[in-house]
Amino acid sequence: MIDLYTWTTPNGRKVSIALEEMGLPYTVHAVDIGKEEQFKPEFLKISPNNRIPAIVDRDNGMSLMESGAILIYLADKCGKLLPKSGEARYRVLEWLMWQMGGIGPMLGQVHHFVKYHKGKAPYAEERYLKEAYRLYSVLNNQLEGREYVVNDYSIADISIWPWISRFEWQTIDLNQYPNVKRWYVTMAKRPGVQRGYEAPKKVNEIPMPA
Numbered sequence: 001m002i003d004l005y006t007w008t009t010p011n012g013r014k015v016s017i018a019l020e021e022m023g024l025p026y027t028v029h030a031v032d033i034g035k036e037e038q039f040k041p042e043f044l045k046i047s048p049n050n051r052i053p054a055i056v057d058r059d060n061g062m063s064l065m066e067s068g069a070i071l072i073y074l075a076d077k078c079g080k081l082l083p084k085s086g087e088a089r090y091r092v093l094e095w096l097m098w099q100m101g102g103i104g105p106m107l108g109q110v111h112h113f114v115k116y117h118k119g120k121a122p123y124a125e126e127r128y129l130k131e132a133y134r135l136y137s138v139l140n141n142q143l144e145g146r147e148y149v150v151n152d153y154s155i156a157d158i159s160i161w162p163w164i165s166r167f168e169w170q171t172i173d174l175n176q177y178p179n180v181k182r183w184y185v186t187m188a189k190r191p192g193v194q195r196g197y198e199a200p201k202k203v204n205e206i207p208m209p210a
């Protein structure tokens with residue numbers, strides 16, 4: 001049994017989607033970051049960086065923060081969605097790290113400047129949107145001729161998809177990135193993705209491109 005501490009954000013949804021896809025039993029604990037619950041001392045004990053998501057594995061008492069580390073841990077624990085060794089494993093980790101270092105931080109900045117502070121910082125809007133277009137193009141190229149990011153469905157897909165699900169916030173037209181659109185829609189139809197999207201609570205339907 002896994003205790004999942006999460007909120008309704010892309011980083012949180014990565015882990016609930018992964019748990020659903022892996023079929024691991026878990027209990028959801030909502031940490032409302034709008035109410036600053038991430039700074040509570042009891043949460044800091046398992047997530048010293050005061051950010052969601054975090055997990056505690058009740059099988060061994062281990063706690064873990066950072067969504068990328070959590071996805072690797074869960075995949076290794078259940079032997080799914082991450083090859084055990086060889087090039088196939090490192091390809092998945094390569095795209096997982098690409099998400100952690102690029103997609104997450106850069107699209108996060110797009111949300112701040114383009115959605116929440118539109119018109120207040122044109123330099124930042126231009127800088128992060130340009131980077132977003134570049135990252136979407138990279139993903140589109142990688143998905144050319146591949147159903148999933150590294151051929152077989154993996155934690156790399158699960159880490160990227162919740163960020164792409166905010167394409168409307170990012171003012172991205174998915175029709176400009178046809179491989180990304182096809183992959184996004186394929187994943188949106190997976191029951192595990194749909195269930196994981198609603199943790200810790202449902203706030204909206206999964207956005208679908210026109």
Ligand SMILES: N[C@@H](CCC(=O)N[C@@H](CS)C(=O)NCC(=O)O)C(=O)O
Binds near residue numbers: 012033038050051052
């Ligand atoms: N690199 C971290 C990022 C986690 C993160 O930024 N979480 C956000 C929600 S998506 C958060 O907890 N924000 C709370 C805050 O900014 O105080 C991960 O991937 O787990």
